[in-house]
Amino acid sequence: MVKSFVRKCLAGEPRHVPRLGLRENLAQFSLLVGVNALVGGMVGQERAVLPLLADEEFGLTAFTATLTFIAAFGIVKAATNYFAGTLSDRYGRKPVLVAGWIIAIPIPLLLMWAPTWGWVIFANVLLGINQGLTWSTTVVMKIDLVGPQRRGFAMGFNEAAGYGAVAVTALATGYIAESYGLRPGPFFLGLAFAGLGLGLSVLFVRETLPYAQLEAASHSSGNDDLGDELSNGEIFRITSFREKALSSACQAGLVNNLNDGLAWGLFPLYFAAAGLSIGRIGVLAAIYPAVWGLGQLYTGALSDRIGRKGLIVGGMFLQAAAIAWLATVDDFWFWAIGAALLGAGTAMVYPTLLATIGDVANPTWRARSVGVYRLWRDSGFRFRCDGPHVRDPPNRCRGRLEVRRE
Secondary structure (H helix, E strand, O other), X not given: OHHHHHHHHHHOOOOOOOOOOOHHHHHHHHHHHHHHHHHHHHHHHHHOOHHHHHHHOOOOOOHHHHOHHHHHXXXXXXXXXXXXXXXXXXXXXXXXXXXHHHHHOHHHHHHHHOOOHHHHHHHHHHHHHHHHHHHHHHHHHHHHHHOHHHHHHHHHHHHHHHHHHHHHHHHHHHHHHHHHOOOOHHHHHHHHHHHHHHHHHHHOOOOOHXXXXXXXXXXXXXXXXXXXXXXXXHHHHHHHHHOHHHHHHHHHHHHHHHHHHHHHHOHHHHHHHOOOEHHXXXXXXXXXXXXXXXXXXXXXXXXXXXXXXXXXXXXXXXXXHHHHHHHHOOOHHHHHHHHHHHHHHHHHHHHHHHHHHHHHOOOOOHHHHHHHHHHHHHHHHHHHXXXXXXXXXXXXXXXXXXXXXX
C-alpha cells in the first residue's frame, strides 16, 4: 500500500480528462507559480551574501577565484537543463521536479557550514542541478497546461514568481546578514524553501505530460522539418542552428545571462568597494530581479498581443544601456536607477524568449527544445565568469574589500 501511494504521488496521474487553458487549470497553474517562487528563493539566498562571504570569510581577493561559484553553477545548470528536457519527455515532468527538490535539501546546509571554498563550489554544483531540474520543469508544465493562446502570459507569471522570489530573498538575506552575520542566518531561508518545495511537489503537483500529448494531436508547425519523429540530436541541431527563430532565441538567451552573471557576481563586490553597507548592497541586489520579476507580469502577456520580436530587440538594447549607465555613475540612487533599467530590459526579454520556443517547437519534443534553449542561455554564466574583464577589474575594485555594517 505504501509503495502504491508513493508511485501515485510521483506519477501525479490526472483524475480527469486533460483540457488545455488557463481557466481550466487555474488551481494547478497557481500551485506551480508558487513552486517556482520557491525555486527562485534557492538562488536568492546567495545573491547578496555569497560574493561578500568569499572575500570576508574565505579571503578570496582575486575576482576570478571569487566568481568560481557562478561558473560552477552556470556550467552545471546549463547541462542539467538539457537532460531535464529529455527526462521530462521520457518519464514525465513530475518525477524530474521531485528529483530536483531532493537535491536541494543539502545546499543551504553546505553553505552554512562549509569549511573551505571548495565546499561552497560543491553547493553551487548541486544548486545548478536543482535549478536545471526544477525551473526547467515548471516552465514546461505551465506551457503544457495553458495551451498555445496564453503562452506568453504563462511564461510571464512563471518568471515573475521565480525572479520576484530572488529579489525578496536577496533583500531579506542582506538584512539578516547585516544583523546576524554572513553565516549561518541567511541560509535558513533556503532550508525552508527546499523542504516546502519538496513537500508541495510530491503531494500536490499533478503530471502534465498528457496535456502536451493532447496539444500535439492538433499541432501544426507548417514545416515538415519540425515534425514529431525526431531524435535528440536532431532536436539539438534544429533548436541551436537550423530553425531561425529557435536559434536566435538561444543566442539572445546566452547574452542575457552574460549580463545576469555580471549583476550577480560582480555588482556586490563593486558596490562594497565603493563603501556601501551589506544592507544597501542587498537593496541594490534586490532591485534588479524585483523589476525583472514584476515586469514580466506585463511583458509576457504583452508578447501574446503584439508579438515576440519587438520586445526581445528592445529589451536587449535597454540592457546594454543600463550596464553602461551602471559603469559610469558613482552614487547609490543612480546605481538603483541602473539596476531598475537592467531589470526592465531583462523583463522584456526573458518570458518572451521562452514563449518563442513554445510557439515553434512541436509539443512532443517541446521539453527537449526548452532544455536546449536553457542549455545555451545558462552557458552565459560561464562566459561571464571567464576572460580578461574578470581577471582585470577596475582599480577601485582591487584589493581586500572592507564590508561595512550599519
